[in-house]
Amino acid sequence: MPSATPLVSLCQQATFIKSASQVEQCPLDRGYEVAFAGRSNAGKSSALNTLTHARLARTSKTPGRTQLINFFALDEQRRLVDLPGYGYAKVPLALKEHWKEHLDAYLTGRDSLAGLVLVMDIRHPLSDFDRMMLEWSDVTGLPAHILLSKADKLAYGAAKNVLLKVQTIVRKEYGNRATVQLFSAPKRQGLEEAYGILESWLFAEEEPEDDQAPDLSEGED
Template sequence: MPKTIQFIKSAVLAKDYPVHNMAEVAIAGRSNAGKSSFINGLAKRIIAKVSSTPGKTRLLNFFNMEDSYVLTDMPGYGFAARSGDEQREWHQMIETYLTSRENLRGLILVMDIRRSWTEDEEIMRRFSEREGFPIVVVLAKADKLSHSAKLQAIAKIKKVTGLSAVFATSATKKEGAAEVERYIFENWIKE
């Protein structure tokens, strides 16, 4: 059964963010990491558009997750075709959101399980540490690896980052999203 998840609005500026009393969870990741597919996995239906062209999301997109919390989908990083001005605007929009949103409870960082941890991911990890909010790493597209390779990838990210909350997910096989949501609910949302 589909969840009652609704798109609230898109915004760039803080004055346009939705006003509500719920906790917020931000979701970030490289363009084409599988962010939209992961969001759709949480929703159990298509609410975020999956594009074959990386870098389509240019705004902060807010979703009401069953009146339990708000998921904020941030534009993907690392998309080289953006101009310097666009990249600066992206950094400013993301930094403003992450530093000014009082009800932000944590960050889900989505990355392709076949990729290595890069400076881009490390910047997000350090930023969340500096700002004092927790981070979960979601290794998407886990169906692309064997079971043992998947376990090795999880162990490698845990070792490189020092983070314990690392999950493998597959939108294709509909695996992992429920575990991530259970973790963030138990650790970030539930009062």
């Protein structure tokens, strides 16, 4: 079980704020928020639900059901964001293009976005969608953290091998901008590490107060 921290307590109290089909409908751009992205059927909704101890994100046997940008409040200044999934979604091409347009607008114009959690099925890591998201985060300077979900579907040794391979590729192609871990929602594996990443982003240290600087005005003529 993860140790009790302010973030864990906040996650247990997470509440739905609103859904947005376009960036103009998003909540006020202030505070800190972390976005969760993943190819359809990667386990993104299950990961969100496990981390928040609640059924916030909608899970479905029909992949691609997240068709809006969904916002969940942890407190007045911190939010988690569930982004639309891509891949298997059986929706009209026009709707996919609508998602992409407004997702791009959200990712490039949201000042409060502090980090990106990218959920990948450990059996199918680094898809074209995954690489696109990693390249975007690398170019914009946004930190990314990869959850290799459904780790319980592989034997421990096999899962560790995939972890090492993905870590090697990510380090080579994206440097230290992205980190990687194993994760399993049903086994509650990897919660401690995931919470640590979220806490570092959502509780970023504030800049030192200006009044702490030495007063150089005294003694002047």
